[in-house]
Amino acid sequence: MTQQRDRRWLARAITLVESTRAEDEQAAERLLAEIAxxxxxxxxxxxxxxxxxxxxxxxxxxxxxxxxxxxxxxxxxxxxxxxxxxxxxxxxxxxxxxxxxxxxxxxxxxxxxxxxxxxxxxxxxxxxxxxxxxxxxxxxxxxxxxxxxxxxxxxxxxxxxxxxxxxxxxxxxxxxxxxxxxxxxxxxxxxxxxxxxxxxxxxxxxxxxxxxxxxxxxxxxxxxxxxxxxxxxxxxxxxxxxxxxxxxxxGSLAARRGAQIRAWFHRAIEERVLQRFLTDPAVRARMHALELELDQGRVQPGAAARRLVEGA
Ligand SMILES: Nc1nc2c(ncn2[C@@H]2O[C@H](COP(=O)(O)OP(=O)(O)OP(=O)(O)O)[C@@H](O)[C@H]2O)c(=O)[nH]1
Ligand SMILES: [Mg+2]
Structure with a gap:
């Protein structure tokens, strides 16, 4: 997307960065790097x-x-x-x-x-x-x-x-x-x-x-x-x-923006780690099994979460 950044470009670029489709992710990353x-x-x-x-x-x-x-x-x-x-x-x-x-x-x-x-x-x-x-x-x-x-x-x-x-x-x-x-x-x-x-x-x-x-x-x-x-x-x-x-x-504006960039980085990590974890088929299967155990009162929520995350 190196063409003139007019209204059409803007609309298309925003649609791309707002997309939740996995296949748009890399293109959105490239775009954000290019415009940085x-x-x-x-x-x-x-x-x-x-x-x-x-x-x-x-x-x-x-x-x-x-x-x-x-x-x-x-x-x-x-x-x-x-x-x-x-x-x-x-x-x-x-x-x-x-x-x-x-x-x-x-x-x-x-x-x-x-x-x-x-x-x-x-x-x-x-x-x-x-x-x-x-x-x-x-x-x-x-x-x-x-x-x-x-x-x-x-x-x-x-x-x-x-x-x-x-x-x-x-x-x-x-x-x-x-x-x-x-x-x-x-x-x-x-x-x-x-x-x-x-x-x-x-x-x-x-x-x-x-x-x-x-x-x-x-x-x-x-x-x-x-x-x-x-x-x-x-x-x-x-x-x-x-x-x-x-x-x-x-200097507080520069400090604020710096802190913001770091906060977004941390948030993005959380989002990605959680997403990756929760969409893993093995994790999902294990989670389902633990939910059944919870229903039966055989395990407590905290312990179940620990076992899920630790793979125990
Ligand atoms: N008297 C008076 N009324 C206002 C003023 N600004 C907004 N209003 C009225 O207040 C009502 C709500 O205004 P909006 O601008 O829609 O308020 P909003 O905060 O965007 O509302 P939401 O999007 O629902 O959260 C409308 O009926 C406006 O006409 C003002 O400066 N003076
Ligand atoms: Mg409004």
């Missing part, structure tokens, strides 16, 4: 928030703002998609109508769940493909269920959390883990009747974060925005850019 020199220069931002917080509307407004400033934007999603429908609920183009019509933007829903831990890895590789195709801002959306926010924070330079104007409890709707990962927080829907509550939520959140981080200087910024009115979007982006610029200066 052309990756890593984009600004990678994770955007997370609970259902209905306004992620899609925000990403549409932010994407349009960035395209207007000459950026080429890609919106990707890590979505622990419904095991029933198998469908992805994030990065739906219908809610990003304006951005979806932009030539400088590329929107990709979450790859369907497949192999173990595969969704996040495939999104990360899709991100690299987007970078190789010239996208210089990558926005990775997640709903923050399960470990998806950790997955996204492991592939981005900055983790932006969207929060609703609080109804009393300033951390309501925000999981503790997600607040700890946040590099910045934007309170959405700060418009109309919501504005007063949003302003109060901002003050409350700032206070809580200062306590959590031991001081105002170390606490992530908390901003207000309204995607509907288009207010605060430019300010949120400026805060993201400023934080990333600081991280680049003080």
């Amino acid at each position: 020199p052309d990756t890593g220069r984009a600004l990678r931002v994770g955007v997370s928030g609970p259902p209905g917080v306004g992620k899609s509307t925000f990403l549409d407004a932010l994407g349009i703002h960035l395209v207007g400033r000459g950026h080429r934007v890609a919106v990707l999603a890590v979505d622990p998609s419904s095991p029933i429908s198998g469908g992805s609920i994030l990065a739906d183009k219908t809610r990003m109508e304006r951005l979806a019509r932009c030539d400088a933007a590329f929107i990709r829903p979450s790859p369907g769940a497949g192999a173990l831990g595969g969704v996040a890895r495939r999104t990360r590789e899709a991100m690299l493909v987007c970078e190789a195709a010239g996208h210089d801002v990558i926005l990775v959306e997640t709903i923050g269920v399960g470990q998806s926010e950790t997955d996204v924070s492991l592939m981005t330079d900055h983790f932006l959390v969207l929060a609703l104007p609080g109804a009393g409890d300033e951390l309501q709707g925000l999981k503790k883990g997600i607040v700890e990962l946040a590099d910045s927080i934007a309170i959405t829907k700060a418009d109309g009747d919501n504005l007063a509550r949003a302003t109060q939520a901002q003050a409350d959140l700032r206070m809580a974060l200062q306590i959590l981080h031991g001081g105002a200087a170390a606490a992530p910024p908390v901003l207000l925005c309204s995607a509907l009115q288009g207010t605060g979007i430019a300010e949120v982006w400026s805060a993201v850019e400023a934080a990333v610029a600081r991280a680049r200066q003080d």
Whole structure:
């Protein structure tokens, strides 16, 4: 795939890296090796928030703002998609109508769940493909269920959390883990009747974060925005850019990316070792036999696992 990296190339390359077919694996590896020199220069931002917080509307407004400033934007999603429908609920183009019509933007829903831990890895590789195709801002959306926010924070330079104007409890709707990962927080829907509550939520959140981080200087910024009115979007982006610029200066961005690469390596090992082990026919037969023993109460789960892994 040495042809011009246009939209068609991008679509095909992403399909290849997202493929779960064993026969595509080597081609995907070759592609990723080939594009490696052309990756890593984009600004990678994770955007997370609970259902209905306004992620899609925000990403549409932010994407349009960035395209207007000459950026080429890609919106990707890590979505622990419904095991029933198998469908992805994030990065739906219908809610990003304006951005979806932009030539400088590329929107990709979450790859369907497949192999173990595969969704996040495939999104990360899709991100690299987007970078190789010239996208210089990558926005990775997640709903923050399960470990998806950790997955996204492991592939981005900055983790932006969207929060609703609080109804009393300033951390309501925000999981503790997600607040700890946040590099910045934007309170959405700060418009109309919501504005007063949003302003109060901002003050409350700032206070809580200062306590959590031991001081105002170390606490992530908390901003207000309204995607509907288009207010605060430019300010949120400026805060993201400023934080990333600081991280680049003080070396923490390079350290973060280095740690991420190692984390993906470790994850890939786990995925591969587990996959190889669990698909081995002899292991499967032995596992089945041990399951029968478990059913009969002749062995305990821990001991059965030890015997399986040790081949005892
Ligand atoms: N007032 C107001 N409403 C908003 C704003 N942004 C989004 N909404 C509304 O909030 C609802 C949810 O917005 P979405 O952008 O779909 O939220 P989401 O986080 O993508 O939702 P999921 O994809 O279901 O997790 C919609 O009805 C939007 O019109 C805003 O800035 N102000
Ligand atoms: Mg959405």
